[in-house]
Amino acid sequence: MGLFGSSKEESTISKKIRPTVIRTENVAKELVELAKKNNINTSSLDFTILEVQTYKRICKVEQVKEEVVWEEIDRDEIYKLDDVTSILNPDFQIKQVYEIEMFSKESDGDGDMFKDFHAAVGANATKCKVYLSIKEGSKVKATPNFEVEFLNYINKSKIRAGILINIFDEMLDEMVSKVSALVKVDGSLKYEKNENILIAESYEPMQTIDDDLILHFEHKKEAGENDRVDYSSRGFIKSVLKDDLLIEYVKPKKGKAGRNCRGEFMEPREPEVTHEPTFTVDETIKIVDNPDNIQYIAKENGYISLDGTAYTIKSDMDVESINFKTTGSITSGLDSDVTLSVKENDAQKDAIGNGMSVEVSEIDIKGNVGPNAKVHARRATVNGQTHGTSELRADDLTINVHKGLAIGGNIKITRLEHGTVIGNKVEVEQAMGGDIRAKDIEISVCTSHVEATASRLIEIKKLQGSENIFTIDPLLQKEKKSGLSENKAEIYELRTSINEIANEMAKYKKLINDNMSAYNEVKKKLIHYKNNGIKMPAAFINKYKQFQKMQEHLELIKEERQTKEDKLTLLTTQTASFQDNIFDARIINRDRWVGHNELVFKLVDPPIELRFTPSEGSNDEVFALVENSDGQYEIRAIKE
Template identity: 30%
Template sequence: MGFFDKIFKSMKEPDKDTPEKRPVEFSAVSVTTENVPQALKDVARKYGVSVSMLDVRLTHLQTFIKLDKNDPEWRAITEDEWEEFNKPETLLNPDFQVKQSYDIDITQAKPEAWMKDLKLYLATNKERSRIICTIKAGSMILKTDALGKKLEALIENKMLRAGMLIRLFNIDYSKALDEITAKALVHKRYKFPEDVSFDVARCIASRPPIDDRLILHYKERDEQPKESDRIDYSKRGFIHAVEKGDLIIEYVKPQKGQPGRNCHGIFIPVNEPKERYRPDFRVSDKIEVEESDTHILYRAKRGGYIVFKNGFYDIEEQIEVSEVSFKKTGSIDAGVETEVKLRVRGRDALKDAIGVGVEVEATEVNVAGNVGASSIVKAEDVEIGGQTHQTSSIYAERAKVNVLRGLLKATETAHVKRLEGGFVEARKVIVEHVIGGIIKAFEVRVGTIASNAKILAANEIVINDMSGENNKLIINAARINAYRNEIHQLQEETRFLNGEIKKLEAKKAEYMRIRKESELAVATLKQKIVEDSKKGIQPKPAFITKIKQFQQLLENIDGLKEQIRDTKTKLREVEQKLLALQELTLHAKIVNHGKWGDYTTIEFHLLHPKRILEYHPKTGEKKQQVTLKKSDDGKFEIVVKEVDE
């Protein structure tokens, strides 16, 4: 409902508007008025009492209406006649007016016992078109005759004191009163455990007009802060990328509001909507236009980036710049799935085409020159014609890099002309020259390898020429992305199941020990029970209990045996999965078509049981293929043979 104002003060709260005078005893004051709050203030001031210490009793009510506000005469109507006018078409007519006149007796307040500890308040929304009654938690109400009627009269009394029209806009709240009355009847003295609220009157709330708006969604997306709420000043909206189906622009048409009328009977006007942003631009056939009574929506029919020129919106996919840097463009975040193809022309060997610390993200990125420090490139396809800094990062599906000194991760293929101490990971990696660095892939092919390189693969490492030393070639499926998580999970599960089996076996051994120690005693007890039964003697309860405990022990042992069997079965299943993955290692090979350099190390990593088999080729030997073989007795050995050209 929005914001609510409390419009009634506690009976104990002093009225600040009333000057302090010595209270004067007085009998009932009869008043005819259209303004009950003012009448109360006048009497309070006259007798030097607080308004909260006065009570009001309504003796007569008259409702008056005017269908034309310029009509000097008011027409008196009955409660039944009011129903003819209590309709939206009448109440929302600004010329219609309604008021009430009240004959009231004002007396000194004397709270009755049933309501002495009752904290009942009325509240209203900002427009005062809705009145809500709230009984506060902790309030106490006593059982009394006609409690529902008394509560209804109390609510009407508070509406009078607030200057609200009564019996015109009331809604049926008898159900709420019935629930309260029932609780008072049951408990006789009922304390409210929580606030109880219900509507008592409702007229017509206004509906504000909607001014027209033009929302450039394609810009707002780029300006919204990330989850960290930190502003990235490198991203200055050089381009605004969209995907197919994205909402680019939205025009909200101006919409008329609806006037209202509040529970004072006062008409609530609303302004006309403002129209300032009606679209005067045109769009290309790459943008779909959807129009309704309230909106015009402009959606992308394809991916790309937004171009606005000479009052015309279009979507393009090719963008060409000389460099990407803080100074010229800021970071370019077009998104991998937007079909944006970025080409960076700069190829100066002494200058970065992608500058320090910027981020570039598009469907395709083609850089003629160098990639600077701490920069990040993300795309489906990446091609770098220069060199990458050792702190740069490239993420792609497919990538081609001239000189890699930083990080490159591709989900499919990575082709590097020269690896200089960098890191490259993909399903398939092809490197023409390796001058140090790390390679991880399912399959690796190297032209020439110099020194201090580390290559990890799951299936194959092929080297055409080895010109250096101190290189490490490893077959280990557990280090390759495609299998790493699955293998790690299976190995962890193996460790857990082995641990569970040990615990269960230990528990079973303890139960078996107890069984062995108890068997003779239990047999004696059973014999004793049989003998007593023959003599007509009732078996001792302690004997029966001991035998039942022994039977339970036997059941526990059987249960543990079943648990151990199930756990071992599960362990065998996990081990079979590991052994299936280990077949990768048994079918893997390392091939060197050239000569082996000094200090070359070859490793084959077994998954189950975990074990490393190592081989050090002799310097100078050439054209060799190294594989792993499993013999009939289950032992593993490294096999070296000459490569067939």
């Protein structure tokens, strides 16, 4: 014993065993038992394959296995078994018996040509595909019998893992040959990265499919991985579009048998049937019976409803109210053809509750729209009032009392109370403060503190207040503002480019004029040389060509300048057209002017605002932007 003693591990590693020859079906088990018997690590043992015997038999279920004799197969006949008829016969059995010699490895690794080759045999879950997994950095050196030794190394690894050899491994010879060739060329081979190589493949079973019922309409609008979850949405309405797959019944199907690389037969289990449809559908849903499934497909837009045991698609729905506790937000889509009627009309309650979102094709709201609520539809009506923080969007929008934000095409409002309205054509019966922006605006009764901005027409039937601002702005629509900005940017670029071309033209014109006499002289000499058959000097020819190139370049940039000037003219005309309509725009007051009210016309080019305040008591009705005799613009009362 040394100064500090010796460990048990050191003694077990250094211990040697006598070479032992055995016959076995399970080499791994024998190695473990031998190591345990001699109190050593299994990793310190190795073995040599002396003989491999392969056996087969046909054993029926009703037969006693001991009565059926195993029949040995010659190696040359093994591959004849590797076909579907034999291998996938459930009564067919196959096994291998190995005669091996077990012994201790050399402690220093001498004599082991694969000591630096770090690889392992692995398989997929069914053991039907077997791979040799080679670790990055593994290396081997060439030897006279490398190909034989490498094949033996792989077969030993397969046997350790319980994988049959010489069957299911037709690809192995080619793989071993390729690796051997690479080793022979350079004398060695090193793997720069991990590599998995298929070394055996048998018959993969097909999994049994249990029946299933998939309600696709339930999962139509699930939140994505990065989407924010809307806890106010209950999925109260399951909206569908024509041709949507609503429900799918997956038919049960028994799998196909297989056999793995250990020789084990893999019988698929019987499918479980627990989801057979117990519902019916009406004429709004189409049934498609396929070999693998039954599909239930929408024949029209709307929302899916279960009436008793029958699924149907409807388009109209009545609800008492929409709020967090009952329905949650309702989103069926603008193109869903869903029409929603919200019945709550108590003035003290909200038909659309706080923070709710509604998106349907059409909606009729009998009562109020609450704070932070959002309604989006093709057509919407509100018989109550909208909260100051609410938002409504619709192509066709009708509101009784409006305090929030309304955006749409044609908008009709009975009473506007400091709300905001943005549309194409807006009609307001009574405006009591607020902001209106549209192409055409019509106000039956206008009180005070109203800001109305139109691109074409503002008409007031009766004026009862003051501090109103009526504005004509031809760039009211966003797309027009965007178009003008793009126009101006392109005009600036064109003008800059035209100036640069003009400078370049002046430079080339001066060069040509300064060299014209020299050019004519060279030209005369070249004509003389040509007529007299004298070889023309290269220097003269180069000067002549240089001058011609300058003339050609000047013509090219002249053409470029003309093209850009034409485009500039077109864009300038387009810019002017943005404000052409302003001269056709009108502000009309069918009543007398009372109090202080301001008319504003916004010009595009030059970008200025003209303001005018009609005299109190004036009966002037129609106001327009006109150009006076001095060429100046002014706001003036005109005849209609």
